[in-house]
Amino acid sequence: MTIGAVYCELLIYDAQSLKDKRSVLKSLITRIKQRFNVSVAEIGHQNVWQRSEIAVVTVSANKNVAEQEIDRVLSFIDRMTELERTVTNYEWL
Structure with a gap:
């Protein structure tokens, strides 16, 4: 059994408030959960x-x-125009 984890920092260019940021992130997280066999959560910033x-x-x-x-x-994530993925770290268990 292999557990793969990736940690991504994201820049959200058009966000002018926390409400804007949450809107973009909620959409991203929901779409990832619906399309892929993964778990995803906001863990920082x-x-x-x-x-x-x-x-x-x-x-x-x-x-x-x-x-x-x-x-x-x-x-x-890279195809989304609302944000940019910057630092990405992988971890395998």
């Missing part, structure tokens, strides 16, 4: 209106499958 940190975690019997799923999620 909750009180900063143009930055966020999220964690994406998946569990699989095979590391390659877990890695492919995480890569698909990261590609999905």
